[in-house]
Amino acid sequence: MNTKPAPGHGPPTPALYHCRIHHTRTTPLHHTFTHRTYLWLVDLDDLPRLPLPMRPLARFRARDHLGDPARRLRENLDHYLAAHGIDLTGGRILMLTHAHSLGHVFNPITLYWCRTHDGTPACTVAEVCNTYGERHCYLLRPDSDGRANQTKEFHVSPFFTIEGHYRMTLPEPGPDLTLTIHLEHATGRPLTATVRGTRHRATTTALLHAAVLHPLSTLAVTAHIRLQGIRLYLRGLPVQPRTPHRDDGSRPP
Template identity: 50%
Template sequence: MTAAVSPSLYFTRIHHARSAPVRHAFEYRSYSWFFDLDNPPRLPLPLRPFGYFRAEDHLEGPHTGLRDRVEAYLARHGVDGAGRRITALMNARALGYVFDPLTVFWCRDADHRLRCVIAEVHNTYGERHAYLLRTDSAGRAEVDKQFYVSPFNAVDGHYALHLPEPADTLSLRIALLRARQPPFHAAVTGERLPVTPWTVLRAQSRAPLSPWLTAARIRRQGITLWARGIPVVPRPSPTHSYARTNS
C-alpha cells in the first residue's frame, strides 16, 4: 500500500448559473477539505471546533467509521473497496453544524487506478443521496438526476459531471441537462494549501463558520429566485435519499 495522501485545504470559488426561466448567477468564496480516509485532518485542540468530521454526516448505515460507510456503499454496488485508497473532498463541521452541498469520494483499486467516484449530494432539508460514477480518463461522467435538491428544479433530466481528483488545483463542474431547457451550471475551483493552524485561520477569515454561511447563502439565493417569480416545485416524499442530522 502506498503512503496516505497528506490532508489539504482548497480555498475555493463556487459559481452557479441558470439562464431560464430567468437569468441568475452568483459566485462566492469558501474552502473545502481534501484528505485520504486513512489520514484525516487532526487540528490542534483550540481549532478543532472549527474543523472536524463525523461519519454520520455521510452515506448510510450503522457503521461507525467513514471508511466503513464508504466500503459498505461500494459493496452494495459490487465494488470491493476494502483496504483501497479512498480520498474525499468535503466540508467539515464547525461549532456542531455541517452543510455540504457536494461530497466527492475517489476510490482506487488494488493497483491504485481510479475505480469509481461517489458524488454525494446534500439538500437543505437534511437529506442526501449518493451517485456511483464510472468516470472516464478526464474525470467525466453522466447520470440521471434522482434526488430533489432545489425547490426550483424538478427531479428530471441528467447531470454531466467533470470530477477529476484534485491535485495542485481543484476544478469540479456539473451541468444539469433537461429537454428543451438551457442547462444549469455549477462549478467549484480552487488552489491547494497544506493544513496548518495558519491556513485554517485564513480559511475562517475567508468564509467564517463556512457550513453556517453556505446554508445561509443558499437560502438567500432561494428567496431571490422566489421573489423573481420562479415557480416552486413541490418536494416529493424521499425514496432514494436518506436523512442526516446536525445534532
C-alpha cells in the first residue's frame, strides 16, 4: 500500500485513524461509554490495493454502503448526489469508514466529503446505519468550520424517538480527526457523540499493528453497541416505538 498525496486538495490517502469514540447520554438517565477503534480514510477513485494475504483485513465493497451493490462505490455516490441536483464533475470524494474486515463490517456512520473538480467543497454525506439493518443518508451543507444542522429523519437508538435535530461538526480530517454530533430536543441535549483520532500512514505494518491493537474491530463495534443497549434496558430505560424507514434513494431501485 502506498499513501498518495492529495490531488490538489485535501489530505493524503489512504490513511488510518486510531480513534477514541465517546458517547454521553444525559436524560432520562446519565450514561457514558468510550470505545477505541480505527477508521480508514480513502479516496473513492483510488481505493487501497492491499497485498493478497492482507485483503481479509480490509475490503471496501459497494454492498456495505449506499446504493446498488453491482456498481462501484464512486458510482453510487455520484448517483445519490445527482438525485439531489449535485454534479461534482469528477471532483474528489473522501470516505471515512470501517473496512469490511475478517468477514464482518458494521458502520454506525460513514462520512463522505465531496469536492467539485476545482477542489471547492460541495457537500458532506453522512450515511447512518442502525442495528435493524436499515440505512439512511443525510446530505449536509456544512459551513467553513464543518458545522451543519439536520432534522432527525431516521430511527437509530431503540431508546430515542425520531424527534429532534442534529447539530454536527464534521470538518474534513487532517493530521487529527475531530467529529462531534449533538442530538437536540426542545427540552435540551440528550446525547452527544464525539470521535477523536490521529492520522497514520496506511502501510502494511500500520494495518497489522491496528488489527492487533483492535482485534475484530468491526465485530467489536456491534458487540459494544448491543452491550450498551442491554445495560440501558436493565437500568429501566424504555424501548421506543420504531418509525418505519422511508427510502431516501440510498438503496438500489
